[in-house]
Amino acid sequence: MPDELSHPTMDEMDLGAIFAALADPLRRQVVMTLAADPDVVRDCSSFDLPVTKATRTHHFRVLREAGLIHQVDQGNSRTNRLRAAELRRRFPALVDLLLTEARSRKA
Numbered sequence: 001m002p003d004e005l006s007h008p009t010m011d012e013m014d015l016g017a018i019f020a021a022l023a024d025p026l027r028r029q030v031v032m033t034l035a036a037d038p039d040v041v042r043d044c045s046s047f048d049l050p051v052t053k054a055t056r057t058h059h060f061r062v063l064r065e066a067g068l069i070h071q072v073d074q075g076n077s078r079t080n081r082l083r084a085a086e087l088r089r090r091f092p093a094l095v096d097l098l099l100t101e102a103r104s105r106k107a
Helices: 017-021 025-036 053-066 084-090 091-106
Strands: 069-074 077-082
Touching: 017 025, 017 053, 025 053, 025 069, 025 077, 025 091, 053 069, 053 077, 084 091
Parallel strands: none
Antiparallel strands: 069 077
């Protein structure tokens, strides 16, 4: 059962929902940024997304509900981290694919 912020459990992660979330280029950019340095926790506003605050909130909600990111409320903002360990256990090759894509964009 998802928690209070709608984080699905590892068993509830659905590959279709993950692929749907990653289909959007802005959401994919967020995930690849987090995948490039999975130990870093970032605030939502630290991502350079050319959208309104409401649209940004929507994108992060889709990522969270798909199980790709974990968010923590920090007063007026939320921090984000890639759920790399959980994703590796549930879909082993997915994180490696995201890391490969993130590295190729840096090069």
